[in-house]
Amino acid sequence: MTDRHVALVGFMGAGKTTLGEEAAARTGRPFVDLDEEIHRRTGSTIVELFAEGESAFRSVEEEIVCDVLARTDPHVLALGGGAVLSERTRAELRRRATTLHVPVDVDEAWSRVEGSDRPLAQGRDRFGELYEERRPLYEQVADAEVRDADDVVLAAAGVHVEPGALQRLGELVPGDGPVALVSDPHVAGIHGMDTQLALGPRLAEMHELPPGEEAKTLDALDHLWQDLRLDRRGTIVALGGGCTTDAAGFAAATYMRGVAWAPVPTSLVAQVDAAIGGKTGIDLPQGKNLVGAFHWPARTIIDPALLATLPEAQRREGLAEVVKTGLLAGEPFWELRDDELVRRTASFKAALCLRDPHDLAERKMLNLGHTFAHALEAAAGYEGLTHGRAVALGLLAALRLSGRDIGQVEEILRPKPVEVDRDKAWEAMQRDKKAVGGELRLVLLDDDGPRWDVAVPAGEVRAALDALIAG
Ligand SMILES: NC(=O)c1ccc[n+]([C@@H]2O[C@H](COP(=O)([O-])OP(=O)(O)OC[C@H]3O[C@@H](n4cnc5c(N)ncnc54)[C@H](O)[C@@H]3O)[C@@H](O)[C@H]2O)c1
Numbered sequence: 001m002t003d004r005h006v007a008l009v010g011f012m013g014a015g016k017t018t019l020g021e022e023a024a025a026r027t028g029r030p031f032v033d034l035d036e037e038i039h040r041r042t043g044s045t046i047v048e049l050f051a052e053g054e055s056a057f058r059s060v061e062e063e064i065v066c067d068v069l070a071r072t073d074p075h076v077l078a079l080g081g082g083a084v085l086s087e088r089t090r091a092e093l094r095r096r097a098t099t100l101h102v103p104v105d106v107d108e109a110w111s112r113v114e115g116s117d118r119p120l121a122q123g124r125d126r127f128g129e130l131y132e133e134r135r136p137l138y139e140q141v142a143d144a145e146v147r148d149a150d151d152v153v154l155a156a157a158g159v160h161v162e163p164g165a166l167q168r169l170g171e172l173v174p175g176d177g178p179v180a181l182v183s184d185p186h187v188a189g190i191h192g193m194d195t196q197l198a199l200g201p202r203l204a205e206m207h208e209l210p211p212g213e214e215a216k217t218l219d220a221l222d223h224l225w226q227d228l229r230l231d232r233r234g235t236i237v238a239l240g241g242g243c244t245t246d247a248a249g250f251a252a253a254t255y256m257r258g259v260a261w262a263p264v265p266t267s268l269v270a271q272v273d274a275a276i277g278g279k280t281g282i283d284l285p286q287g288k289n290l291v292g293a294f295h296w297p298a299r300t301i302i303d304p305a306l307l308a309t310l311p312e313a314q315r316r317e318g319l320a321e322v323v324k325t326g327l328l329a330g331e332p333f334w335e336l337r338d339d340e341l342v343r344r345t346a347s348f349k350a351a352l353c354l355r356d357p358h359d360l361a362e363r364k365m366l367n368l369g370h371t372f373a374h375a376l377e378a379a380a381g382y383e384g385l386t387h388g389r390a391v392a393l394g395l396l397a398a399l400r401l402s403g404r405d406i407g408q409v410e411e412i413l414r415p416k417p418v419e420v421d422r423d424k425a426w427e428a429m430q431r432d433k434k435a436v437g438g439e440l441r442l443v444l445l446d447d448d449g450p451r452w453d454v455a456v457p458a459g460e461v462r463a464a465l466d467a468l469i470a471g
Pocket residue numbers: 184186187190211212213216240241242243244246266267268269270273274275276277278279280281288289306307308309310311314317
């Protein structure tokens with residue numbers, strides 16, 4: 001999925017170049033504007049090439065577009081408005097790219113290109129005719145429509161966000177092989193019937209994992225591995241919160257040396273965090289997430305409407321991650337209504353994961369507040385303190401150490417200090433895998449953005465940790 005190019009198609013004046021540049025910068029991919037590439041390679045402007053006749057221009061264009069599409073590292077490409085007239089180009093797009101249509105209203109497009117030297121924008125009537133002729137072609141060649149750079153980033157990561165997506169699951173799960181549905185038992189009771197109906201004849205088998213963290217045990221995995229009947233053409237669809245997607249994703253990474261999988265996250269935590277970025281895994285008695293694999297989903301299918309049945313306490317768990325991500329992005333995602341809140345937060349994480357799939361660099365910023373959170377959770381023995389509340393507290397500590405105002409986090413998440421043993425928490429913090437040579441490395445939030453792997457003196461870290469503990 002993530003090794004495909006992203007190709008933007010659409011009428012002239014749709015804004016493909018601007019969108020493409022922004023999405024490329026966010027995902028760390030090279031950007032190529034095909035009109036510019038043609039100019040660069042031929043030494044002639046589009047106007048000059050057109051002067052020799054449109055068909056001469058089209059064959060030069062086809063050659064260069066197909067040559068760029070043949071590159072093996074994934075790019076973001078903006079195609080000229082007429083490039084999709086070529087059948088060969090359309091075939092290459094299907095083979096090598098996720099093709100996205102940037103729609104534009106005809107009057108809007110005209111107002112943007114009117115008076116330019118574009119050969120096909122020299123009269124309003126002909127422009128309108130061309131628009132009508134080409135629109136069906138864009139719709140036919142494109143895998144999806146995109147409105148902004150977040151949409152492009154999500155498409156590049158194979159993340160589909162759509163209210164009501166559950167009803168279209170049969171079409172949205174990639175491929176045409178059989179599907180094994182793996183669900184959280186509680187979620188299956190609420191949304192299982194709709195899911196089965198939507199999967200239709202592709203649904204070959206159904207499995208339930210134990211509820212909550214119990215899903216992420218070797219015992220649960222053992223049962224699932226032995227119950228699965230899929231062959232390698234099959235796809236595992238994981239319906240549930242982050243525990244289900246982590247465990248079912250790990251089953252997909254390992255069963256038959258790896259089969260395709262498509263998480264359908266149902267909790268806020270899973271929609272904005274767990275089901276994005278390809279990390280899968282289970283727990284050991286020694287600690288959480290100690291065994292796992294990077295296994296990028298064939299598609300992550302997010303239906304924000306499913307959040308309607310999520311209990312308030314679970315919603316607050318997710319809100320802590322939304323606030324964390326919003327702080328990193330410098331935008332108050334938490335103020336948006338569900339559809340947008342999920343889309344924007346998921347897109348921020350997706351971009352980081354595309355830039356750094358194996359968590360060696362900037363993806364680490366997603367750990368903002370988490371070193372503190374993990375220490376508090378360990379000191380509490382993973383009881384009576386949820387991850388969301390621990391993250392909310394951890395964010396306070398990270399912001400204080402960054403010299404930032406904590407008012408916003410306090411107002412939205414209202415984290416209450418937790419009663420745990422101070423020494424136990426401190427010990428756990430030093431054992432954390434981010435401690436290198438006795439010096440603690442944290443994510444901090446500077447005025448010009450997040451920094452990770454920042455060495456902070458132990459005394460300051462301990463004081464910040466102590467401030468989160470009651471009594
Ligand atoms: N892989 C990653 O990158 C990543 C990132 C973050 C978290 N995680 C993992 O995610 C897990 C936590 O996920 P979680 O908070 O979703 O927990 P969870 O899977 O246990 O779900 C929380 C609860 O909400 C219920 N629920 C879920 N969706 C519902 C819905 N639509 N309606 C009603 N009830 C619903 C579930 O039945 C469960 O009781 C942890 O194990 C964590 O390690 C993984």
